[in-house]
Amino acid sequence: MALKDSLRTAWQTFSRPAAYFSLGFLTLGGFLAGVMFWGGFNTILEATNKEAFCISCHEMQSNPYEEMKQTIHFTNRSGVRATCPDCHVPHNWTDKIARKMQASKEVWGHIFGSIDTREKFVEMRRTLAEHEWARLKANNSLECRNCHSAESMDITKQGARAAQAHERYLFSGQMTCIDCHKGIAHRLPDMTGVAHWQPTEASGQQ
Template sequence: MGWIRASIRWIWGRVTWFWRVISRPSSFLSIGFLTLGGFICGVIFWGGFNTALEITNTEKFCTSCHEMRDNVYQELMPTVHFSNRSGVRASCPDCHVPHEWTDKIARKMQASKEVWGKIFGTISTREKFLEKRLELAKHEWARLKANDSLECRNCHAAVAMDFTKQTRRAAQIHERYLISGEKTCIDCHKGIAHQLPDMTGIEPGWLEPPELRGEEQAWLGGGPEAVHSYLATVETR
């Protein structure tokens, strides 16, 4: 029994010593050592944090759960955003995670609640997913509406659009609503990467606006003045 008591005393001695060091490090360690140690620990923490952030910001991570892989990812694959003649692909985080660092962190914190959905099987089956689909879609529509379709604009810049290469209908609508700021991308372009939920009672957005129906407007009805005005507002942002 003596060796047990000795072991306990030794362990307790190490614990109390360690506690004294971390509670009053300057009494045991030099300022230079503490500064260097803090810097090294900071670099390790920052590197680990950003590595974890990047890992969770990939399509592979997003589709590692069957809820995403078997539902929305399967719907994305046949679309032009997944496969096209230019070879440019929009992955999950391109559309669903802000690119700015502060906004990205806020979105990651918000998405942490999705872990509970995974644990409790909120959308663990196709049937459950379809039941929640409208609610999930509304969340994304509201988010994109609030940030002026920021994730869309990361690739599609209105200032770079050549309206003469668009259909008459698209050019009219973009010039009249997008450039003026009256509408944003998500107002008209719902369901471009995933199937839509039951849209009963919801304006889909792709219908021609009533005020343009039956009109024989010239292409770019607002003329270059509207374009120049829009460019001026963008340059000041």
């Protein structure tokens, strides 16, 4: 009897008008509004993960994108092309949101013209590069590993130098991809004065 009374009370509370609308209507409306908000938010989020969005500002299109078009990440024998988000946006949702929050600084820079000329970009190249290298170093080159798996590497098909470096440093966890492949997709800044810097075939030193 007590259970029946409790259920009746709960139903009356759920269906009783709250000012003008029932609690049930408000709950259903809130749920639908939440679904619509989430769908819209996710749609916008994914739209910002397209290469077309990345190069919609001239700073990116005229500088990093033009440089990437000259690299193996853009044109190669396998026909697999990496896009801007592949390397600069994490795939996991929580990491992606964190990256988007960091990117708000880039929007600020675009609005105020931090690198709106080639001269400004070249002057800022070292700072921009080091910021991205530090991010990749901290996450163990996560974006690189989304496409390149150390477990899938067949070092017998690699050059002797690459095979030795991968076996000694990558497989052991002593170093991560970005330690050696800093200039693989974009031109390197002036590395003068960087301790222990040694350009390799894969470094993209120009």
